[in-house]
Amino acid sequence: MTARALEQNGISTVVIGSAWDILKSCGTPRVLYNDLPLGNPVGKPFDRSMQSTTLRSALQLLTEASQAPTYQVSPFQWAEDPEWKQQFMEIKPEMHATLRKMGDENRLERKTNKAQGLFR
Amino acid sequence: MKIEYIKRTRDYYRAQGFKQDYQWASNNQTPFQPLLKPLTDSVVTLVTTAVTEPDIPKPIRAAKSYSFASVPKAFETSELSWDKQTTHTRDRSSYFPMEILQDLAAEGTIGALAERYHFVPTEYSQSNTIEKDAPATVNACLQDAVDVAILIPL
Numbered sequence: 001m002t003a004r005a006l007e008q009n010g011i012s013t014v015v016i017g018s019a020w021d022i023l024k025s026c027g028t029p030r031v032l033y034n035d036l037p038l039g040n041p042v043g044k045p046f047d048r049s050m051q052s053t054t055l056r057s058a059l060q061l062l063t064e065a066s067q068a069p070t071y072q073v074s075p076f077q078w079a080e081d082p083e084w085k086q087q088f089m090e091i092k093p094e095m096h097a098t099l100r101k102m103g104d105e106n107r108l109e110r111k112t113n114k115a116q117g118l119f120r
Numbered sequence: 121m122k123i124e125y126i127k128r129t130r131d132y133y134r135a136q137g138f139k140q141d142y143q144w145a146s147n148n149q150t151p152f153q154p155l156l157k158p159l160t161d162s163v164v165t166l167v168t169t170a171v172t173e174p175d176i177p178k179p180i181r182a183a184k185s186y187s188f189a190s191v192p193k194a195f196e197t198s199e200l201s202w203d204k205q206t207t208h209t210r211d212r213s214s215y216f217p218m219e220i221l222q223d224l225a226a227e228g229t230i231g232a233l234a235e236r237y238h239f240v241p242t243e244y245s246q247s248n249t250i251e252k253d254a255p256a257t258v259n260a261c262l263q264d265a266v267d268v269a270i271l272i273p274l
Contacts, residue, residue, distance in 0.1 A: 002167060002240050005254035006269050007151040011261055015271045020122045027147030035122065039202030041272050045211035048220075055220045058270060059159055059229065068152035084206040085123050089132040096135065103136025118179040120248050 003028055007068070014058045016041050020071075029068040032058045036078050037088070043076065050076055145246055155268070162267035164225075165234035167257060168216050169242050169273045170195035170209075178241075183253035185236040185260040191218055200242060202274050215274050234264045242273070 003013040007029050014030040017023050018041050023031050034041055034054060043050035054074060061072050078084060091099065113119060130141050155162065172186050174196035195216065197209040213219060218237070224230050238257045243249045261269060 001145055001246065001249045002254045002257050003269070003271050004147070004151050005250075005258050006261060007153040009258045009262065010153055010156070011258070011266055011269055012153045012155050013269045013271060015273070017271075017273055019125045019273075021124055021126050022144060025126065025147075026145040027150040029150055029152050037203035037206040038125075039197070039204070039207045039209050039274055040211075040214035041274065042214050042217050042220075045208060045214045048213065051213050051217055052220050052223075055217055055224065055270075056229075059224070062155060062268060063159055065152075066154075068150040078206070082121065084203070085121065087205050088123065088203045089128040091131060091135050099132070099135040100137050103133070103138060106136065107138075113177075113179045118177050120180055120182065120245070120252070 001026060003030075012062055014062050016054060016058050024069070024071070027069065029070070030061055030065050031069070031071045032061055032074060033071060034074045034076055036076065037084060044078070142244075143246070157267060159230050159268070160228055161231045163232050163234050163265055164221060164230045164268045164270065165261060165264065165266045166216060166218065166221070166237045167240055167269050167271040168195070168237065169200060169240060170197050170216060171199065171241075172196075172239050174199075181241045182248075183238065183240045183256040185238045185257075185264075187236055188218060188233055191216070191237070197274060200274050209274070215272055217272075221270075231267070234261075234266050236260060236264055238269075240271075 003015055006013050015028050016032045018034050018036050018038055020033050042054050126144055221233050225233050240253050
């Protein structure tokens with residue numbers, strides 16, 4: 001949504017991200033998608049070559065895109081084995097009580113913040 | 121296979137007992153600003169969701185702009201939702217590639233790095249982003265004569 005506001009005010013943007021569906025749903029003008037875990041959208045930690053290539057691809061996308069939305073998929077992979085993709089926010093049967101407790105804590109924290117005037 | 125984050129998030133929070141699903145932003149129209157000048161003459165900035173001032177309580181954290189001259193060695197990222205099982209954020213450049221942009225400016229690929237970078241909080245409330253954080257970021261970028269913003273949400 002920030003990218004959209006910038007574009008509406010004369011500033012060209014490119015988002016480097018790994019959450020394809022969220023960026024697409026939002027109507028993001030230009031996206032360079034890296035199929036990496038959330039946390040390292042530019043490239044693997046300490047892989048300066050991959051990170052540098054990502055930046056150059058993002059800049060190239062800026063110069064080449066002629067309309068919005070324009071999405072480009074980078075060729076990088078996190079690992080040959082896609083196993084890591086299963087783990088994020090995975091819900092296993094034995095986790096139900098823990099998840100429920102997390103939710104209760106979250107709701108209590110929100111309520112407490114609100115009562116203390118900690119909201120925007 | 122791309123991970124379906126919208127579905128995963130919905131299922132995850134339902135399992136936590138939240139009755140109402142999060143409404144992700146959904147837009148059919150997309151604004152587009154072509155580059156107004158060559159990249160070699162453009163002022164470029166970074167927009168990040170990584171936190172520069174963790175002492176500000178999360179519920180009241182707002183968009184803010186900071187000098188590239190005083191970037192923290194490590195941003196606060198623990199409160200953000202990223203894949204903590206698979207990876208880590210100990211390499212700042214993997215989500216905030218300032219040094220790479222400085223190299224690109226030095227070799228002349230981009231005109232210059234802007235004065236400031238911009239923090240935009242990961243906000244539950246879309247209206248806070250649309251009505252407060254996005255306009256604050258736009259104004260700061262206009263003040264800094266930014267031509268190009270690279271946004272890198274963790």
